[in-house]
Amino acid sequence: MPLSRSNSCVDIDFTLRRKFKKTSFRPFQREIIVEALEGNDVFVQAATSFGKSLCFQLPAIIDHGITVVVSPLLSLMTDQVNALRTAGIEAGTINRNTPFDERQRLLQDLATGHPLTRLLYVTPEQCATETLRRQLKVVHEQRELARIAVDEAHCISEWGHDFRPSFKQLRWFRETMPDVPIICLTATATPQVRQDVITILGLSEANLKVFTMTTSRKNLHYEVRFKCDEEDHYPGFLMWLKGVHKRRAENAGRRAELERNKERIDNVSGIIYTLFRSDCESLAARLRSDGIGARPYHAGLHNNEKNETLQRWVSNDKGYDVIVATTAFGMGIDKENVRFVVHWQLPKSFEGYYQEAGRAGRDGKASLCIMYYSREDRDRAYNRLSKDRDTSNLEARLHSLQALIKYCENTDICRHKVISEYFGEKEVPECDYACDWHKNLKALKRAKEMGLQSEDWVSTQREMGRFDNGYDGYD
């Protein structure tokens, strides 16, 4: 017998204001929440920073029972659980870092069959354990399992980036408890990935509501800057950043506004992504020696140092304006005033690029996404892929990398259009001079011609085996 949804008529606007302290819904949030409360399966694809979390958190508060949220991101789980608890909502997480006592407390809560916890965040790996499954069955038998929310749902598909085999086992929910509705959410799904997610999770065609919104982020200004191994692109970047500081200082109105808000002129918050830990350290040190408050962040640092860096960056502390990070940083980070995201080298995938660039401008204000691209980096990326011992979904990863390279080499269409086309959108997104193609096509073509090594030069270097050296420490 399906779970009773008698609470669904509760005023969702009231819950939004009372529990989440938000004044209104963003476009489509209400529609998604209503469909979830109706007991339908829901697939949500929406841009980075759209506000996807609210789409499962709010129904979890209104509905009777517990919502299990499956997420691959440990830091995001912790952040969301803390935020929910601060708002007075019973939430918890079971993952490999959960202290023993807390894990026992949560498992015992489940074992009652009538848990007090409203949102339980778990990793897909935990979901596959017998211990958790047994307790979830108990809850289900008591008709207290309200919903399963699968965040970052693209990880289910071998065609998605960040594919995680344990995500596939989430099918267990539909097979074991077919009456429990599932909502899955992602910012990055191509049509193929979307279909995979629906099939693998066993979402029911009849009750499935699909929301695919544009991936477009109008306030993000995309730009590719060309470089080659022969030249150091650091001075150009530093000049740009100092220029931003200078413009803020020289604009009397802006300066007064900053002073009024007790903000620093040089607090231009940003993230620079590098592929290697060693680059993280050296680039942050170089920036510091040039007066920029930059800090490294990568998986090799002590947890205490990472936590302090993150916390001081989020608080806009002096000396913590720019984070130089490997991809270990950023997913799920919700700092609103990130004014720029830079990719120091070509990232591994198109989706990864979009997600990382999406950390910028979450307050809706104009922000810059710079990608530094060289043909040497391109060849190194291919090289790494061909040597990767993990051969799972290789074809998909190659396809994604190729698309990213095409994006970088492209001087023919708007960057926003390239992104939306990649994700299978038909509509052309609005771009109000928010990419280098729209801003100055001639300059873009010239920069590419001047900035990149010719194909001939690169192929000679490749034959000499130059691209294989010195790239250990990949994070």
Ligand SMILES: Nc1ncnc2c1ncn2[C@@H]1O[C@H](COP(=O)(O)OP(=O)(O)OP(=O)(O)O)[C@@H](O)[C@H]1O
């Ligand atoms: N209706 C709303 N009104 C105001 N703020 C909102 C609303 N909905 C969500 N937000 C805020 O928007 C921010 C982004 O939300 P969230 O982290 O859920 O984004 P997301 O869609 O998961 O993005 P990403 O995929 O980039 O992680 C959060 O700070 C959240 O509090």
